[in-house]
Amino acid sequence: MLTVSALAIGIVGFMWIENFSFLDALYMTMITVSTVGYQEVHPLSAAGRLFVSVYIFFNLLILAYLLSVLSTYIFDGGLRTMFTMLKNDQQIRQYSDHVIVCGFGRNGRKAYLELRASGADVVVVEQDEDVLSKASTEEYGPVAIVRGDATLDESLRAAGIERARALITALPKDADNVFVALTARELAPSINIVARASLKSSETKLLRAGANSVVMPDEIGGSHMANLIMRPEVIRFLDMISGLGPHRLRLEEMRAEELRPELQSQSIRQLDVRSRTGATVIGLRHQSGEFTISPPADLVPGPGDVLLFLGTEEQIMRLIDAFQQM
The missing domain is CATH 1.10.287.70 (Helix Hairpins)
Structure with missing residues (x-):
């Protein structure tokens, strides 16, 4: 001008x-x-x-x-910020089968850390710069960020929702989470949506909006505190599985089709998971959707079945190396 x-x-x-x-x-x-x-x-x-x-x-x-x-x-870093944003956009365009986290508050940050620890690619959608500034690089590493309103189609498209496998909406307001679920379901009909809710009345709305699962952190927190009094050892064991305890355990799942070809016709006894890796088969989800807890040793996993394993990080890594197709 x-x-x-x-x-x-x-x-x-x-x-x-x-x-x-x-x-x-x-x-x-x-x-x-x-x-x-x-x-x-x-x-x-x-x-x-x-x-x-x-x-x-x-x-x-x-x-x-x-x-x-x-x-x-x-x-003042403006040029550096511009190049960082361009690099960030290029990185997101290369993602496929990733997870989108909408909202980078306490729940969103925890979900991000868990997903990254499990090896998943994650894209964060957040419009509040103050919230993003609290995420230190030392703790979270380089975060793939879309700066925008998660309720808008443009923001979700920029996050690559058409290529994503799942979306977590952890925005502070339940109404915004409902809107995100509606928008995400419209843009990606097959995507897995997990939504956060503060009010019990919001749970049914989120499910009707397209969410596959609804999590209520306040309700979970209250139950957790009560169970620490009534069943303290059970809760400490669950903390180990969730990564909150000093000795972390890991849950893993593996579809029957993901087993090595020579192992796909074998029973659980023949797989001998515990002796070979130290991990334990704790359940099996059948193709019909039903679960079998502690499946019998002579059960042969069929097509569409999913085996559930429990073990330490080292045991699960041995399990993946020994049993999963590369």
Whole structure:
């Protein structure tokens, strides 16, 4: 805007003071602004020389201002931020089968850490810069972020919802989580949606909006505290599974089709998971959706069945190396 104004002032000044034609005035303005010093179209009058002197000084002030703005932008990190955002966008475009976390508050940050610890690619959608500033790089590492309103189609598309396998909406307001669930279900009909709710009445709304599962942190927290009194050892064991205890355990699932080809027709006894890896088969979800807890040793997992395992991080890694197809 300043540059256009400077050009307009020069053209009008030369036309008015020196009676130059528009083309001559434009030429004189350009050689004055660019300081190339070509010969004038016509000798300048005293008033014209005074105008040129003031006009040159005016353009020097504009140049100094533009340099100041550019220097501030560079040294205050604006340029670095722009390159970071471009790199971030390129990274998100390469993601596939990732998880989108909407909202980076306490629940969103915890979900992000758990997902990253499990090796999943995660994209965070958050519009509050204050919330994002609380996420230190030392704790969370480089986070793939879409800065925008998670209730908008554009934000979810920027997060790659068409390519994502799951979405967690952990926004502070239940109404926003309902809207995110509706939008996500419309944009990606097969995506797995997990939603946070504060009120019990919001649970049915979220399920109707398209959420596959609804989590109520306050209700879970109250139950957890009560069970610490009534069943403390059970809760300590559950804390180990959830990663809150000092000796962390890990739950893992593996579809029957993911087993190595030579193992797919074997029974649980023949798989001999515990002796080979130290992990334990604690359940099996049948293709019909039913669960079998502590499945019998002679059971042969069929197509569509999912085996559930429990073990330490090292035991689960041995399980994956020994049993899963590469």
